[in-house]
Amino acid sequence: MEPVAMRGGRDEITRPHVEEADEPDVRRATVRAPARDWNDLVTLRTIAVANHKSGVGKTATAHALGAALAERGRRVLLVDLDPQATLTAFCGVESAAGTSMAEVFGGALPGVVPLWDTLKEVVPGLYLFLAPSDLALAAAELGLISRMGREDVLRRILSTVADDFDVAILDCPSSLGPLSVNALTAAQAVLVPTQPHIPDLRALWFFLATLEQIKHELNRNIETLGILVTQYDWRLPHHRAAVDAMRAARLPVLQVGLGQPGQSTGSGPDAAPTYLATNREAQAELADMVERWLDFEKPLGTA
Numbered sequence: 001m002e003p004v005a006m007r008g009g010r011d012e013i014t015r016p017h018v019e020e021a022d023e024p025d026v027r028r029a030t031v032r033a034p035a036r037d038w039n040d041l042v043t044l045r046t047i048a049v050a051n052h053k054s055g056v057g058k059t060a061t062a063h064a065l066g067a068a069l070a071e072r073g074r075r076v077l078l079v080d081l082d083p084q085a086t087l088t089a090f091c092g093v094e095s096a097a098g099t100s101m102a103e104v105f106g107g108a109l110p111g112v113v114p115l116w117d118t119l120k121e122v123v124p125g126l127y128l129f130l131a132p133s134d135l136a137l138a139a140a141e142l143g144l145i146s147r148m149g150r151e152d153v154l155r156r157i158l159s160t161v162a163d164d165f166d167v168a169i170l171d172c173p174s175s176l177g178p179l180s181v182n183a184l185t186a187a188q189a190v191l192v193p194t195q196p197h198i199p200d201l202r203a204l205w206f207f208l209a210t211l212e213q214i215k216h217e218l219n220r221n222i223e224t225l226g227i228l229v230t231q232y233d234w235r236l237p238h239h240r241a242a243v244d245a246m247r248a249a250r251l252p253v254l255q256v257g258l259g260q261p262g263q264s265t266g267s268g269p270d271a272a273p274t275y276l277a278t279n280r281e282a283q284a285e286l287a288d289m290v291e292r293w294l295d296f297e298k299p300l301g302t303a
Contacts, residue, residue, distance in 0.1 A: 043162055043163050043165075043166070044158065044161075044162040044163075044165055044166070044167070044168060045166065045167045045168075045188055045189075045293075045294050046158060046167070046168045046169075046170065046186055046187045046188050046189070047065075047167065047168070047169050047170065047187060047188070047189050047190070047191055047225065047290070048170045048172055048183040048184055048186075048187035048189070048190045048191070049061050049062045049065075049169060049170060049171055049172060049190075049191050049193065050170075050172040050180060050183060050184060050190055050191075050192060050207070051172075051174075051192050051193055051194060051203070051204070051207050052174055052175055052176045052180065052203065052206070052207050052210075053174065053194070053199075053200055053203035053204070053207070054174035055174075055195070056193045056194050056195050056200060056230060057193045057195070057228075057230030057231065057276060057277065058171055058172060058174070058193050059082070059086045059087045059090055059171050060090075060230065060276065060277035061191065061193045061228060061230060061276060061277075061286075062078060062087060062169050062170075062171040063078070063087060063090050063091070063171075063277075064276060064277060064283045064286070065169060065191075065283070065286055065287060065290060066078045066122075066128060066169050067122075067123065067126075067128060067283075068283050068284065068286070068287035069166075069167060069287055069290065069291070070122075070123065070126040070127055070128035071126065072287065072291065073127075074127070074166045074167055074291075074294070075127040075164065075165045075166040075167070076126075076127065076128045076129070076165065076166065076167055076168075076169065077119075077129055077130075077131065077161065077164075077165040077167070077168040077169070078091065078122065078128070078129070078130045078131065078168075078169050078171065079101070079130075079131045079158075079168055079169065079170045079171065080101065080130065080131060080132055080133035080171050081101065081133065081137070081154075081170055081171060081172050081173055081179045081180070081182075081183055082133055082137075082171060082172070082173040082174070082179075083102075083133060083134070083135055083136075083137040083138035083141070083173065083179075084133075084135075084173070085100075085132065085133040085134055085135065085137075086171075087130070087133070087171040088100075088130065088132040088133050088134075091120070091122045091130045091132075092122070093120050093130065093132050095134075096118070096120075096132035096133065096134050097134050097136070099113055099117065099118045099132075100118060100132050100133055100134035100136065100137065101118065101131055101132065101133050101134070101137055101140075102133070102134050102136035102137040102139070102140045103118070103136075104118060104131070104157055105137065105140045105141075105144065105153060105154075105157070106140060106143065107139065107140040107141075107142070107143020107144060107147070108143040108144070108146045108147050109143075109147075111140075111157075114160060115131060115157050115158070115160055115161055116160065116161055116164075118131055118132060119131060120132055129165075137179070141177055141178050141179050144178040144179075144182075145178060150178055150182075151178075151181055151182060151185045151218055152182075152185060152186075153182055154170075154179075154182035154183060154185070154186040155182070155185060155186040158186055166294065167290075167294060170183040170186070170187060172184075176207075176210055181214065181218070184211065184214045184218070184219060184222060185214065185218045185219045186219075187219070187222055188221060188222060188223070189222065189223050189224070189225045189293060190211065190222060190223075190224055190225065191225045191226065191228055191290075192204070192207065192208075192224065192226070192227045192228065193227075193228045193229075193230045193276075194227055194228070194229060194230070195229070195230060195231050196229055196231075196232055196238070196239040196240075196242035196243055197238070197242060198238075198242065200242075201242055201245065201246070204227065204246075204251075208251075211224070224252055225252075225254075225289070225290070225293060226252045226253065226254035226289075227246065227251055227252055227253050227254060228254050228256060228257075228276070228286070229243060229253065229254070229256075229257060229258060230257075230275070230276045230277070231275050231276070232257055232258060232275075243258065254286075254289070255285075256276070256282055256285045256286045256289065257275075257276055257279060257282035257285070
């Protein structure tokens, strides 16, 4: 595996260790000590893709965003925090038993496997890697409940690879348990996918209230990149009504996939609905917005 040029720093950087039979000479990374202060980790920006409602497109959003950023030359780490391991399967990893985020987290006691040693290459030729999940992560989450400093476990884990990536994208589970709290504590920003349905809006209000509590008590520096409507059909009145309701409530609804304010997406009755997972134009819009945030500019595209 060839070294990859590092963005704006040293001339070269070796990719994370990936076991490949045809490249036995790949160097294994040494285990790094966690940084003393998360605010000092200026080389890594972390985004949690979170919403405790299931089926809103969190995994598809994390995968699409990570791939789009990697195609633009960013060094991207995808972290699957869902014990269902949907993102892991999405990335083509059939099984990560024994070397997944479950062994990295540990549980009531610290994990025995360094994050670096679990990473899987997602797309050859791109600096896009996955920290996979496994069903054993559900048991690890239960163990976190009795662990000292449980809210900061993921933050310490990410600090061990902070010099090797530009951005970490955390695919959160559909719950508000210890894993989601860890993600929101470790992240500097949160992206909130939702669908334009009434049950989803009720869940959205509850999640935003929880996010405010976490901001107040655990992570005052986290910011909301926006609410992303992942599946929008302008032809359906209840979809339009749901988006209008979010805007009327002054929620930070992203314009990604929705067209211009006051206009319906599409130019005619045969225009297809917008679905982020398959819409390359919408994915590019989202990547543009996130890149502005990565470059320390205020995210654009909110209503």
